[in-house]
Amino acid sequence: MGETAVTRLMGTFGVQSELLIAQILNFCLVAYLLYRFAIKPTLKTVEERQKKIADGLQYAESMKQQLAAAEKERLQILKQAQEEAQALLAKATSEGEQYWQVQKKAADEKVEQIVSQARNAMEVEHRNLLNETKAEVSTLVMETTERLLQKVLTDDLRAKLNQQAVSLLSNEHGTKT
Amino acid sequence: MRKGLFTFFGCILAFQVQAGVAVSPKPYLLGTIGGFPITNGMLYTWIISLAIIGIVRWLVQKPQLIPTKGQVVVETLIDNILQLLQPIVGARVVKQAFPVLIGFFIYILMQNWSSLLPGVGTIGKLEHGHFTYFFRPSNADLNATLALAIVSMIAWGYFVFSYEGFTGTIRHIFGNKADKSELSFGIYSFLFFIFLGVGLIECISILFRLVSLSFRLYGNVFGGENLLNNIMALAPWTKYVLPVPFYFLEILIGVVQALVFTLLVAVYIGSICNQEEEPSPSP
Numbered sequence: 001m002g003e004t005a006v007t008r009l010m011g012t013f014g015v016q017s018e019l020l021i022a023q024i025l026n027f028c029l030v031a032y033l034l035y036r037f038a039i040k041p042t043l044k045t046v047e048e049r050q051k052k053i054a055d056g057l058q059y060a061e062s063m064k065q066q067l068a069a070a071e072k073e074r075l076q077i078l079k080q081a082q083e084e085a086q087a088l089l090a091k092a093t094s095e096g097e098q099y100w101q102v103q104k105k106a107a108d109e110k111v112e113q114i115v116s117q118a119r120n121a122m123e124v125e126h127r128n129l130l131n132e133t134k135a136e137v138s139t140l141v142m143e144t145t146e147r148l149l150q151k152v153l154t155d156d157l158r159a160k161l162n163q164q165a166v167s168l169l170s171n172e173h174g175t176k177t
Numbered sequence: 178m179r180k181g182l183f184t185f186f187g188c189i190l191a192f193q194v195q196a197g198v199a200v201s202p203k204p205y206l207l208g209t210i211g212g213f214p215i216t217n218g219m220l221y222t223w224i225i226s227l228a229i230i231g232i233v234r235w236l237v238q239k240p241q242l243i244p245t246k247g248q249v250v251v252e253t254l255i256d257n258i259l260q261l262l263q264p265i266v267g268a269r270v271v272k273q274a275f276p277v278l279i280g281f282f283i284y285i286l287m288q289n290w291s292s293l294l295p296g297v298g299t300i301g302k303l304e305h306g307h308f309t310y311f312f313r314p315s316n317a318d319l320n321a322t323l324a325l326a327i328v329s330m331i332a333w334g335y336f337v338f339s340y341e342g343f344t345g346t347i348r349h350i351f352g353n354k355a356d357k358s359e360l361s362f363g364i365y366s367f368l369f370f371i372f373l374g375v376g377l378i379e380c381i382s383i384l385f386r387l388v389s390l391s392f393r394l395y396g397n398v399f400g401g402e403n404l405l406n407n408i409m410a411l412a413p414w415t416k417y418v419l420p421v422p423f424y425f426l427e428i429l430i431g432v433v434q435a436l437v438f439t440l441l442v443a444v445y446i447g448s449i450c451n452q453e454e455e456p457s458p459s460p
Contacts, residue, residue: 013319013395014203018213023222023324030226031280038233039279042251045240052242 137169138162200298200402204318205309217301217311218318225291225315229283258282258439265443267451270336274446277332281325282439288315289398289431293424298402316398316434319391326390329442330383340450349449351376386445390438397434401427 010016141161146153153161204218236247244252258279263271266278291297292314301310315321337346355368405427408420 012202014216014218015319015323016214019204019216019219019318019320020324020327022213022219023318023321024328026222026226027280027284027324027328030229030284031277033230034233034280034283035276037230038237038251039255039276041240042237042248042255045242045244045248046252046256049242 134166134169137165141165200317200399200406202319202399204313204320207309207311216318216320217309217313218315218321221291221297221312222288222315222318222321224312225288226284228291229287232287233283254283255279261440262443265440265451266447270340270446270450273339274332274336274443277328278439278443281329281442282435285316285325285394285438286431286435288321289434290428291315292317292398292402293405293427293431298406314398314402316394317402319395322391322395322398323387325394325438326387329390329438329445330387333386333442333445336446337449346449350379383445386441390441394434394438397430401430 138161142153142158145161204216207215207217207220209215233251237251238245238247240248259271259275262275262278266274297312297314298310300312301308303309341349351373353365353369353372355365355372357365360368405420405423408423409416411419
């Protein structure tokens with residue numbers, strides 16, 4: 001009786017095994033084709049896009065970190081360069097000062113030497129001049145004395161007078177200098 | 178007042194009966210090919226199946242990273258359905274079950290909406306005073322909805338036995354789900370018989386899913402066809418205006434029924450495969 005009721009129900013709604021199998025195969029085929037040629041490629045593309053976006057974000061983050069590191073490195077290099085420049089400047093200033101001192105000392109020494117040489121030369125010149133003067137004075141004294149006395153002086157007297165004149169000249173010169 | 182209302186609805190009923198616009202519950206046989214019966218429901222199913230493949234392929238074309246407008250439509254549909262199904266079916270099974278479930282949704286949706294196209298139920302031949310129309314909505318044919326229900330139950334069986342195994346499934350249906358530590362041995366043992374009875378009811382419920390899934394979809398679409406036919410025949414002077422809201426209703430019902438069928442199959446799969454992934458209740 002149950003089977004009859006089911007058969008009657010199936011008959012009322014026109015259910016037939018051939019149509020049922022055809023509908024099952026039809027749906028399976030449509031679902032497969034949809035998935036194979038539309039859903040699966042779309043899902044793959046979505047996944048690929050998400051991966052690309054994630055990679056892009058990661059790359060951007062990485063670039064940001066690299067930029068920060070580069071900026072930090074730049075500042076560090078700049079700071080180091082400034083320090084090196086300061087050190088170089090200090091060293092140059094120090095060496096300049098030292099060089100200036102050495103050169104000054106050398107110049108002073110040279111000046112001193114020149115002055116000393118000039119002084120010596122002047123001394124020698126002075127002495128020569130004095131000797132010449134002495135000789136001239138002695139000769140003049142002799143000649144003057146001889147003219148005054150109207151006679152030729154002996155060698156002893158000449159020597160004595162010469163001695164007195166030189167002594168007198170030396171004393172005068174000594175008091176002047 | 179009440180007498181007036183009865184008279185009004187009585188007149189409507191009489192008009193429908195007199196107009197004879199009720200849709201046949203079974204498809205008409207149009208002919209046979211090699212002994213295979215070609216019904217108007219089968220013919221229209223094939224036509225719309227080809228159209229589904231064509232439309233979706235046309236929308237998607239070759240998927241690109243920068244999507245076209247059609248690709249956006251399909252991507253949005255797929256993504257939303259996937260997000261909807263994942264918590265129901267469970268992350269473990271959703272990837273494998275998704276092709277079948279999205280197939281159900283798109284197939285049923287397009288078949289439902291195609292029943293609203295001009296020519297469905299109106300193009301045919303008149304023989305001996307009987308009008309035989311060539312195109313019958315697929316889901317207004319019980320063969321189609323029963324076929325979908327059978328496929329869904331085969332898929333359910335495949336996923337359940339694949340992921341839970343035979344013993345796991347039997348344990349899930351007939352097993353004692355009480356906490357042994359909280360009950361005495363006597364009560365716990367008695368509960369075995371209770372859960373055995375519950376399991377038997379569950380088996381009947383599982384078998385009846387074939388009926389419930391197929392007749393729910395069939396009933397809604399077939400009822401919709403009847404509704405539209407009757408509204409059109411209600412009064413000749415309103416046939417271009419009055420059916421319009423009901424067409425919108427049928428568009429809505431088309432989506433809802435596609436979603437209901439898909440979600441129910443997802444729930445059937447998830448009720449066994451998604452057990453361990455349910456979040457534990459907070460104390």
